[in-house]
Amino acid sequence: MAPLYQAINVQLQEDVPGSHTVYRAVADPEWTVAAVPNGGYLLANIVDASMQFQASAKSHSDPIHVTAHFLHSTAAAPFHVRVRVQKRGKGFTNLVAELQQNGKTTITSHLIFGILAPPAGSSNKTLAPPSPYARRVPLYRHPSTAPLELEKIRDVYKFRRYFQCTQEPEIRAKATLDSPTRTNKTTVGGGGVEGGTWFGLTDRDERITTPSLALFADAFLNIPLLIPKSQPQALRWGWFPTMVITLEFKFPIPPPSKDHASRTVGMFWRGNFINDPQGRHETYVELWSAPSDIGEGIEVDGWRDNQVCLAVANQMSLSLPMEVNLKQGSNDSAKL
Ligand SMILES: *[C@@H]1O[C@H](CO)[C@@H](O)[C@H](O)[C@H]1NC(C)=O
Ligand SMILES: *[C@@H]1O[C@H](CO)[C@@H](O)[C@H](O)[C@H]1NC(C)=O
Ligand SMILES: *[C@@H]1O[C@H](CO)[C@@H](O)[C@H](O)[C@H]1NC(C)=O
Numbered sequence: 001m002a003p004l005y006q007a008i009n010v011q012l013q014e015d016v017p018g019s020h021t022v023y024r025a026v027a028d029p030e031w032t033v034a035a036v037p038n039g040g041y042l043l044a045n046i047v048d049a050s051m052q053f054q055a056s057a058k059s060h061s062d063p064i065h066v067t068a069h070f071l072h073s074t075a076a077a078p079f080h081v082r083v084r085v086q087k088r089g090k091g092f093t094n095l096v097a098e099l100q101q102n103g104k105t106t107i108t109s110h111l112i113f114g115i116l117a118p119p120a121g122s123s124n125k126t127l128a129p130p131s132p133y134a135r136r137v138p139l140y141r142h143p144s145t146a147p148l149e150l151e152k153i154r155d156v157y158k159f160r161r162y163f164q165c166t167q168e169p170e171i172r173a174k175a176t177l178d179s180p181t182r183t184n185k186t187t188v189g190g191g192g193v194e195g196g197t198w199f200g201l202t203d204r205d206e207r208i209t210t211p212s213l214a215l216f217a218d219a220f221l222n223i224p225l226l227i228p229k230s231q232p233q234a235l236r237w238g239w240f241p242t243m244v245i246t247l248e249f250k251f252p253i254p255p256p257s258k259d260h261a262s263r264t265v266g267m268f269w270r271g272n273f274i275n276d277p278q279g280r281h282e283t284y285v286e287l288w289s290a291p292s293d294i295g296e297g298i299e300v301d302g303w304r305d306n307q308v309c310l311a312v313a314n315q316m317s318l319s320l321p322m323e324v325n326l327k328q329g330s331n332d333s334a335k336l
Contacts, residue, residue: 001030003162003203007041008211010048010081018083021056023049029076032213034156034322035329036073039242041159042107043068046097048211049081050111053095057085060093063210066247068109074101086110091119116252130303137288137307138268140170142299143198143261144292146302149189156239156322157219157278164294169194171268175226191225192272193329200264200294202275206299208253208264208310216265217247217285217313223271224279224319233274239325245315251308254289259306261297264290266307288313308323 002009007028014022031041046064054061079101086094091305092114099107118124128134141147162247173182174195183191201208201218208216224235256262259279274281287310 001204001208002323003177003196004029004031004044004159004212004215005203005206005209007031007159008044008048008209010045010052012052013080021053022084023052023083023243024078025081026078027074027076029065030162031160032076032329034158034239035076035327036239036241036325037076038157038159038215038218039107039245040068041066042074042099042217042325043109043245043247044098044211045079046081046099046107046109047111047214048230050083050095050097050113051210052108052111053083054093057093061262062114062116062252063249064092064114064116065112065249066109066214066245067111070109070242070244072104072106072235075329076108077101078190079106093259111190115228116249125154135309137266137304138286139196139198139266140287141166141170141198142292142296142303143200143264144299146198146294148294156325156331162206163199163201163219165200166198166294171196175228175229177228186243192270193223194236194268195223195226196266196268196272198264198290198294199267200261200290201292202263204263207256207324210249210253213249213253213265213287213311214247216287217311218242218245218315220267220283220285222317222319223336224274224285224320228249231281235279235319237322238279239320239322240281240317241320241325242315242317245313247313249311251310254308255308257301259291261290261293264293265310266290273318280315280316281319282316285313285315287313 013024027037067263095111220241254260268283
C-alpha cells in the first residue's frame, strides 16, 4: 500500500559476474487491476531493474525500447527480475530481463539501451517544432483548466486514489454514434476510437520517472469501454490483460519548471480493431510532457511549442470477463 515512487521498489539481490544479475521487489497489492497487478506497473519494475543494471555497467544508461510478453499473471507478492546482456554494441546494448515468481517466468522482455541524445559532433536530425512535419500535443485542453474526470476512473483500478484525470470533451465527441468520424461504405480508412487525458499523480512527493512511463503507457481505457453501450463489441465490466507491449522512449523527461509539470503526463491513445480470438485488440499510446500539473499553473501562449513526446507504446490485449481476473488473483494468492 504505497504511492508509486515507493511501490516501484527494486533492490539488488545477487550479481553473478559475466552471467546475470538478480533484483528483488514486491508487487504492491494496491497497484492492481481488481485482483491482478497492473502489467504496466510490473513493467515499470523491470525497466527500473534494467536501469540499475546499466548504471552499474556504466554504459548506455537510457532505455530506448522495451518489448514485453506476458506469459502468466503475476501475484501481488514478492518477485525477482533476472537481467542479462544479450549484446553490447557501440551505440546500443541489448538486454533480456525476466520477471520470475515462485520459480516461474511470468513476463519475459527484451530491452534496448543507449543514449537519448544526438551523438557529439553529429548534426541534429530530430523532427520537432517548428518543423511543419512535427507531431503536436494531441490534447485540446490545458491541464490548469481542463474539467476533472470523476466517473471514468474505473473502480477496478485499486490505485486510482493516487492519480486524477481530466476530460477531453472534443476527443470524447468523436466516439459518439453521430460523429462525422463514423464510417460507411463511402468512407476511406477512418473508424476506430480515440481517447485522451492529462494523467496526474496527486501525492506531492511523486515525480514522473522513466520507469513510471511504463505504468502510464498501460493506464488507458481500452476501446471496448469507449464504444457506446449499444454496440455489441462494447464491454463495461471487463478485464483487458496485456499479452504483448512495446514501449519506445522518444525524448528525455524535461526537468520540472514553469513550462513542465513534475507529476503529470498527457496520454493520447487510439485503437482500430477488435478481433477473435478473445476480443483481442491493439492500442497505440502516446505519452507527452505536461505544461502544468492538473488544476495548477496558468495557460500561457505557446505552451504547446514546449511539450515533447516522452514515449510511444503499442500493445495487444484481450477482453475477458472480470471473473477470470478475480479467479486468477485468488488462485495465485492461495499458492503463496
Ligand atoms: C535537437 O533539435 C531538437 C529539435 O529542434 C531540440 O529539441 C534538441 O534540443 C536539439 N538537441 C541538441 C543536442 O541540440
Ligand atoms: C457516410 O459517412 C459520412 C461521414 O460521416 C457522411 O458524410 C455521409 O453522408 C455518409 N454516407 C452515407 C451514404 O451514409
Ligand atoms: C488454480 O490453478 C491451478 C493450476 O495452477 C488449476 O489447476 C486450478 O483449477 C485453479 N483453481 C481455481 C479455483 O481456479
